[in-house]
Amino acid sequence: MFQKMRKPNFERLDITLRNGKADxxxxxxxxxxxxxxKEIMGKPVITVREDIxxxxxxxxxxxxxxxxIDLELNRKKAEDESKATDRSWSSEHDSLVxxxxxxxxxxxxxxxxxxxxxxxxxxxxxxxxxxxxxQYGDIYTTVWETxxxxxxxxxxxxxxxxxxxxxxxxxxxxxxxxxxxxxxDFVKVLWYSDDIAYSSGLMVHPDxxxxxxxxxLKKIGDLASKRDIPFIYHSDGVLYDVMDDILACGVTAxxxxxxxxxxxxxxxxxxxxxxxxxGGIDVDQLARANTDTIRELxxxxxxxxxxxxxxxxxxxxxxTEYLKTENYLTMIETVLKEGGR
Amino acid sequence: MDLLKQIxxxxxxxxxxxxxxxxxxxxxxxxxxxxxSDALNSGFTPQDILMKGLICGxxxxxEKYEKNEIFVxxxxxxxxxxxxxxxxxxxxxxxxxxxxxxxxxxxxxxxDMHDIGKNLVGMMLEGAGFxxxxxxxxxxxxxxxxxxxxxxxxxxxxxxxLTVTMKNMKTVIDTLRSSGLKNRVMxxxxxxxxxxxxxxxxxxxxxNANQAVSLAKQLLSA
Numbered sequence: 001m002f003q004k005m006r007k008p009n010f011e012r013l014d015i016t017l018r019n020g021k022a023d024x025x026x027x028x029x030x031x032x033x034x035x036x037x038k039e040i041m042g043k044p045v046i047t048v049r050e051d052i053x054x055x056x057x058x059x060x061x062x063x064x065x066x067x068x069i070d071l072e073l074n075r076k077k078a079e080d081e082s083k084a085t086d087r088s089w090s091s092e093h094d095s096l097v098x099x100x101x102x103x104x105x106x107x108x109x110x111x112x113x114x115x116x117x118x119x120x121x122x123x124x125x126x127x128x129x130x131x132x133x134x135q136y137g138d139i140y141t142t143v144w145e146t147x148x149x150x151x152x153x154x155x156x157x158x159x160x161x162x163x164x165x166x167x168x169x170x171x172x173x174x175x176x177x178x179x180x181x182x183x184x185d186f187v188k189v190l191w192y193s194d195d196i197a198y199s200s201g202l203m204v205h206p207d208x209x210x211x212x213x214x215x216x217l218k219k220i221g222d223l224a225s226k227r228d229i230p231f232i233y234h235s236d237g238v239l240y241d242v243m244d245d246i247l248a249c250g251v252t253a254x255x256x257x258x259x260x261x262x263x264x265x266x267x268x269x270x271x272x273x274x275x276x277x278x279g280g281i282d283v284d285q286l287a288r289a290n291t292d293t294i295r296e297l298x299x300x301x302x303x304x305x306x307x308x309x310x311x312x313x314x315x316x317x318x319x320t321e322y323l324k325t326e327n328y329l330t331m332i333e334t335v336l337k338e339g340g341r
Numbered sequence: 342m343d344l345l346k347q348i349x350x351x352x353x354x355x356x357x358x359x360x361x362x363x364x365x366x367x368x369x370x371x372x373x374x375x376x377x378s379d380a381l382n383s384g385f386t387p388q389d390i391l392m393k394g395l396i397c398g399x400x401x402x403x404e405k406y407e408k409n410e411i412f413v414x415x416x417x418x419x420x421x422x423x424x425x426x427x428x429x430x431x432x433x434x435x436x437x438x439x440x441x442x443x444x445x446x447x448x449x450x451x452x453d454m455h456d457i458g459k460n461l462v463g464m465m466l467e468g469a470g471f472x473x474x475x476x477x478x479x480x481x482x483x484x485x486x487x488x489x490x491x492x493x494x495x496x497x498x499x500x501x502x503l504t505v506t507m508k509n510m511k512t513v514i515d516t517l518r519s520s521g522l523k524n525r526v527m528x529x530x531x532x533x534x535x536x537x538x539x540x541x542x543x544x545x546x547x548x549n550a551n552q553a554v555s556l557a558k559q560l561l562s563a
Contacts, residue, residue, distance in 0.1 A: 149457055153414035157363040198458075199531055200549045201409045236531075241409065260534065284532050287504040322505035 001057045005336040010131035013061040017230035017253045019276040021309025025339030027060050028278045030234055031318035039325050048121045058332055064133040065122045067177045068115040095148035108169050111176045123186035134181030137193035139171045140213045167212045182223040190224045190231050197237025199261045206242050214245050221250025237261050255279050258316045265304050279314040281331055287323040291330040298334040344380040345394040352398025355418025357425050363418050373422040377429045387430035388440055395426050399468025403551030420464035443561040444495040446488050448476030450509040455502035461550040469554045485513045489524040496560050501530040511541040525560040
């Protein structure tokens with residue numbers, strides 16, 4: 001679609017994720033909904049080969065691939081009347097683990113349950129000018145989802161050892177994915193995603209995160225550092241209170257920069273010399289505004305965040321099925337046209 | 342410290358009763374439940390216990406939450422402590438209009454199963470003396486409208502997590518107005534902004550649970 005405007009070049013993304021200034025602003029997304037891919041390509045995008053073709057056609061320099069494992073055990077479905085979406089929701093009350101007995105009975109995923117076949121296939125198929133991002137996450141999220149947020153909140157204080165053991169069990173399995181991905185030469189970036197904040201602040205006290213969450217993030221950061229590859233961390237919400245912790249874990253790039261939570265100008269000014277920034281273009285605007293507004297918004301980000309490097313352009317979360325495809329394509333087109341140097 | 346101040350302090354600390362393990366430094370000490378009993382036995386009125394103990398405590402909790410001095414788990418303990426005390430005095434307050442601040446109907450809109458935020462708003466409103474009618478998650482438009490019809494003086498609060506589901510807030514407001522209902526509406530949730538509230542005709546927008554309390558008061562007095 002946009003191939004004539006720019007050729008993929010993984011080095012462009014690599015330099016940017018290390019907070020450098022590349023020949024042009026690269027594009028990045030954590031996820032692009034299959035319905036949007038289908039609409040753009042005129043056919044479903046299912047296989048690794050089709051996904052590479054899709055990403056190339058939109059001038060992304062990478063393919064993001066996840067290991068596969070079923071961790072979404074405590075989820076329920078909602079029928080969305082406005083658009084028939086089969087969206088799953090984390091349970092905030094139902095608790096699958098609430099005491100030591102239920103902990104012992106819980107069928108925790110195991111390292112051997114992880115399926116790396118899609119990553120291995122991607123390693124064989126990826127063209128030389130693109131790179132593979134190995135992505136997974138949700139140690140913190142899986143713990144609270146499995147316990148239900150209210151039970152998790154209570155047990156943090158009433159049964160702290162049980163909560164600590166949950167982090168150890170879940171953390172061990174998810175960390176093992178990053179250990180495996182770090183051993184794959186063709187994986188050129190590690191990306192860990194786990195929401196720890198709301199738009200009004202952190203979900204739990206920073207000391208709790210320091211005890212149970214950041215040690216895992218640091219271990220993953222150490223893997224990336226040992227390989228000398230970029231390390232992206234994704235969390236929604238306001239992260240200022242733990243930015244130093246995030247940086248101490250070896251994170252080289254932060255995603256997704258929700259504008260309702262953190263202002264891009266402030267982020268760039270306070271942390272732009274220490275960490276690369278990814279995303280930021282408001283999903284709400286991508287869903288509701290017109291293409292002129294999106295063009296102007298993207299220009300604003302290019303000017304504020306991209307001019308001196310250290311910014312990869314993308315949405316403030318992911319390309320959801322409910323945003324306007326024309327807006328998504330306008331954002332990309334604006335970056336390709338005006339984000340070169 | 343007098344008993345009402347002790348109740349306020351224990352709500353702020355989230356210490357429910359003598360068996361509660363939270364917070365650690367108060368483990369084994371009397372909690373809100375015991376202190377409310379003491380206050381009743383000492384002749385304090387349920388109205389004073391509510392207004393000068395429990396509600397004052399939750400007011401401080403809201404301020405601390407807004408300043409990021411405490412977080413959702415600590416706030417949940419405080420809300421549970423407050424509710425324990427409230428349940429003790431509630432039978433004595435039935436029919437007492439002097440402690441009725443107002444009624445708020447709350448719900449997460451159709452298609453949306455997210456409710457931590459809504460529940461926090463509910464807890465803070467109850468903590469401020471409001472009667473809260475919680476319609477739950479994935480609430481159909483008709484349920485909002487029927488309940489609003491039943492409580493014409495109530496403020497109606499809606500929550501949504503996603504851009505795609507927050508559109509349903511407008512449907513609720515349009516249906517309310519076309520049905521001739523005048524309930525004031527406040528909205529909140531991750532993607533919601535003041536601009537969106539203005540756009541769909543909601544009378545109020547709140548960024549967090551604490552602000553929702555002052556907003557509800559403001560809408561009731563307007």
